[in-house]
Each structure stands twice: as C-alpha cells, then as structure tokens.
Amino acid sequence: MAAAAHGTGSNPSATTPSTGGAARAGSGGKGSTAEKAGKADRTAAPPLPEPLRVPVADSHTHLDMQSGTVEEALAKAAAVGVTTVVQVGCDLPGSRWAAETAAAHDAVWATVALHPNEAPRIVHGVDGASGPSGGAAPQAPRLGRTPLDPLPPGGDAALEEALAEIDRLAALPQVRGVGETGLDFFRTGPEGIAAQEYSFRRHIDIAKRHGKALVIHDRDAHDDVLRVLDEEGAPDTVVFHCFSGDADMAKTCADKGYLMSFAGNVTFKSAQPLRDALAVAPRELLLVETDAPFLTPAPYRGRPNAPYLIPVTLRAMAAVKGVDEDALAAAISANTARAFGY
Numbered sequence: 001m002a003a004a005a006h007g008t009g010s011n012p013s014a015t016t017p018s019t020g021g022a023a024r025a026g027s028g029g030k031g032s033t034a035e036k037a038g039k040a041d042r043t044a045a046p047p048l049p050e051p052l053r054v055p056v057a058d059s060h061t062h063l064d065m066q067s068g069t070v071e072e073a074l075a076k077a078a079a080v081g082v083t084t085v086v087q088v089g090c091d092l093p094g095s096r097w098a099a100e101t102a103a104a105h106d107a108v109w110a111t112v113a114l115h116p117n118e119a120p121r122i123v124h125g126v127d128g129a130s131g132p133s134g135g136a137a138p139q140a141p142r143l144g145r146t147p148l149d150p151l152p153p154g155g156d157a158a159l160e161e162a163l164a165e166i167d168r169l170a171a172l173p174q175v176r177g178v179g180e181t182g183l184d185f186f187r188t189g190p191e192g193i194a195a196q197e198y199s200f201r202r203h204i205d206i207a208k209r210h211g212k213a214l215v216i217h218d219r220d221a222h223d224d225v226l227r228v229l230d231e232e233g234a235p236d237t238v239v240f241h242c243f244s245g246d247a248d249m250a251k252t253c254a255d256k257g258y259l260m261s262f263a264g265n266v267t268f269k270s271a272q273p274l275r276d277a278l279a280v281a282p283r284e285l286l287l288v289e290t291d292a293p294f295l296t297p298a299p300y301r302g303r304p305n306a307p308y309l310i311p312v313t314l315r316a317m318a319a320v321k322g323v324d325e326d327a328l329a330a331a332i333s334a335n336t337a338r339a340f341g342y
Helices: 033-044 069-079 092-104 116-124 155-170 190-210 222-232 246-254 272-280 307-321 327-342
Strands: 055-062 082-088 110-114 176-184 213-219 237-242 260-261 286-288
Touching: 055 213, 055 286, 055 307, 055 327, 069 082, 069 307, 082 092, 082 176, 082 237, 082 307, 082 327, 092 110, 092 155, 092 176, 110 155, 116 155, 116 190, 155 176, 155 190, 176 222, 176 327, 190 222, 213 222, 222 246, 246 260, 246 272, 260 272, 272 307, 286 307, 286 327, 307 327
Parallel strands: 055 082, 082 110, 110 176, 176 213, 213 237, 237 260, 260 286
Antiparallel strands: none
16 A cells, blocks of 8 residues: 655656667568567566556665656556555665655655675775776666776775764664665675675664664575574564575575565576475565566566566466465555555
8 A cells, every 4th residue: 555655855756768669560681670679679668567456565676777757657656556665775875865765755665775785895996997896796877876987995984984874864764674785695706795794784783773674685695694684683574675595495584584575586487496485485474576677577577677567576476376466465565564664
C-alpha cells in the first residue's frame, strides 16, 4: 500500500539520458533498418505488465540510475500496483540524493550506505587509468561521477569521515534502512577486503543504534557475511538484497529471521538454485525488488529495468512457490512495510 507522507523538500529527479526508443520493422542487409530496429528493441523500455490486484513495494531500486524523472518512474509503477519504492544509496552523493528524494515524495523511502566496493575505493583511491586500487570497483556511474574518475587514496581517515556522514543521514526520519552494505568478493581483491569488512561492521553498528533495517549486499561472500553478522550481533531487521544463496543458505537465513529479497534474476533460465532457495524460504520473510536498472526479469533480460516491472518478478515467484498471486502480494506488502517501518 502507499506510504504515508513523510516529509517535504526539494523535487529531485533522475537525470540519466534515456536510451530507449521505439523499434521499427524493416528489411535489408547488414546495417539495414531491420538490424537497427533489433538493436533499438534491446535497449527500449519493456511494456507495462498487467497491474497487480494487491499493491506491493519495490524494496530495492536505484532511481538515480534510471532514465526519465522520479515522477515518471513513480507514475508508471503506481499504474501497475507498485505504490512504494525504497531508493537505495551506494555512496555519499547517492545516499544524500536518496534522502532528499524520499523527503520530496510520499511513495519513496530511503536507505543510505557505502556500497561494499565503495569503501576500498575511498581508502585506496582510483587512478583513472587502470581503475580502482585494492581490487575494488564502483558499482556504476551515478550523479555525474564515472567509475574511473580519478580519486586520490584517502586512507582510513577518509573512510571514517564518509561513515560519519552515513551515520548522520541514517538518523533522518525518511531514511528507513542502512544499506546496501556487506561484502563483495567478486569485485574486491585482497588489498580491499580489510576496508570492506571494517565498513560492513560499522554499518551494522549504525543500523542498530538508529533502529533501522540493515540491507545486505552479498556477492560470493555468503559464509563471511553470516560470520560478521554473528560476530557483531545482527540488527532486529536484516534484508538480504538480491538474495543469491541456495536452498541451504535460505534455510540458514530463515532460522535467523533474516528477510530475503528476490530480484528479476530469479526468472533467468540458469537460476534454478535461486528458485530452489525461493521454494524453501518462508512467505513471511519474502520481499521483491528490481535492483533497477539492473537484473531485468525474463523475457526482457538485457533491457532497462524499472520499478514498474515488479509484477513480472512477483508472478514468477508465485509460480515457484505454488501460491496465489494475490496472497503472495499481500504477504510481501506486509513484510516490506514491517521491514522498513512505514
């Protein structure tokens, strides 16, 4: 259901140029209109799905990385029954933007954090030629910053300063989570792991002190993420964003009461282990997300993702669970509201 009003402020909107466009049929050889139309179709926004009968929330999205304005994204989402979105911060500019956007829009709540790959970037720097030091890699360009923008090593002091800003933002009423934080061993090399784990531990503390949900990014790091949560003591609410574990991991999370948020990759042909995890995950611990503009669900994989595509993923989840779509939507709606306290 739609979130209640939770503040006023500026009216931020995404500024990423649109890459979409209507494809037109044609004929001819290499470089023909038909070939160009096919390429356009692969970058065009997918059509709106059939609306959900029971409204739900997109528990994890990046509006600042999507084409069009915030208002346009929210209107398209609401048209198909996605009435609330959680805008997720990954660095300081993105976290500030998330908080401002949530203050300006009743249907938006925010989370704030340094992405696991952002902490090594801050400590070790980016030279602008070979990429970030420490094996780290920024998640993607955002708010005018490109992944290889030069950044001198800031050391531990710069990381502490950034974490202090996340702590300040986490206290805001429209900010309902701390994340995405966690561990990413896919993109972080040995030199960056210490900074990444330290940042994760600090985010856990921030979430507990402010009573906010902890939103986990876990890539190729299941055992270590669970270890750090056990060592630090998990907050009352833990959300595994874009859950990527298998059935055993899902059972472990369920035993600990951790919520599992499933994204469009649960629809991919290669994702049977993920569907097996979904099958055993308790309904009361399920969320749904887009992680847009990434992880667009089949049959639109490779095209731009956005909150309005949540119904595609939710219907796939209902099929895996063997449950009624409306019943699953109602459960997920309640779970998301409980997790983020709205």
